[in-house]
Amino acid sequence: MNQHDEIYLIDLWRILRREWRWALAAFVVVVGLSVVFLRVAKPQWEATAWIQVGEIGPTPAGRDPKVEPFQRVIDRMKTRLFQDAVLQRAGVPLKSRAAQLYRGSLKPDPDPYANLIGITIRADSSQQARRLAMATVDTLKRLHGDTNTTALVLARTRLQGLSEDLRVATRNREQLQRQLDAGQGGATSPAQVLAGVLLTESNTTIRAIKTERDDLVARLTDRYTYQTSLAWPVFVPEQRAFPNTAMVGALGLLGGAGLGVLVAVLRNAWRRRGVATSAAVA
Structure with missing residues (x-):
């Protein structure tokens, strides 16, 4: 130049x-x-929600305790079938502009370390954005609820079985203890020796059953077993997003x-x- x-x-x-x-x-x-x-x-409002994916406490070691793995939840939310179910729950026509806006704006943001999935949804009004966010959570909660219910039924059945095993083992130990007490003061017979061995094994069995039962009871508490739900209320700013x-x-x-x-x-x-x-x- x-x-x-x-x-x-x-x-x-x-x-x-x-x-x-x-x-x-x-x-x-x-x-x-x-x-x-x-x-x-045309104005658009944006709703933000954080979903806490449910967990099943009594899950075998080495397996993910979540009702559904994070990546599968995200893939499910991207499917047309899931989105149509959300729109129907929210009362939005499937071929309307609001439905297109919902499908285009739904963006899951996973945070595996916090066991949360964030979603952002846009709509033509703040009320509709909030309603669609709640419908998304409710639809996912209903789908996860079926799986969670089945797993909890199996876990509670197992807990009842452990309680019954503990009752039977405790009764057998009491019988063995009475048998040993009845033979004290005289010569030790082979039956008493056998009863002593069985009593030791019974104590070991009872401790193992109690440990497993207590662990299962703890895992069925709200700290380890809970439904899919909102971590915090849906947030919709007063100002429009677009x-x-x-x-x-x-x-x-x-x-x-x-x-x-x-x-x-x-x-x-x-x-x-x-x-x-x-x-x-x-």
Whole structure:
């Protein structure tokens, strides 16, 4: 680039003073388009919810205690079948604009370490956004509830079986203890020796049953076994998510100023070219 083609700040200022009408016109056009966009664009509100995936405490060691693995939950939420079930629960027509907006805005954000899945949903109103978020959680909760119920029935059946085994083992130990007590003071018979061995084994069995039962009882508490639910209430900001008035206004001002400067420079270059052409012809 030649030295004469470079534009300095003082030159730019002179150009703007000379071509201010063109710069102002471009600025007004861009700002006007921004205002029109703010008035024409359909407002959207965004709801945020955090889902706590249910867990089944009495899960065999080495297996995921969650009702459904995180990745499978996310894949399920992306399916058309799940989304249609949510829309029907929320009373939204499947072919409406609100349904399209829901499908396009549903974005699961997993946090495996906290056992949470965040979702963001957009709708035409804050009430509808909140309703769709709750419908999403309720649909997932209903699906997980069936699995959780079956697992809990099996766990409680196992707990009843352990309680019955403990009752039988305790009764057998009492019988063996009475048998040993009855033989004290006399010569030790083979039956008493056998009863002593069986009593030792019975004590070991009872301790093992109690340990397993107590562990199962602890895992059935709310700390280890719970349903899929909302971690916190659904959050919907008072301000709309789209269009963002502050952002659109700032972009309009910056874009208008930039386009105004560009138009002024181009207009000045066009003017100089015309003057140079006229001088060459003369």
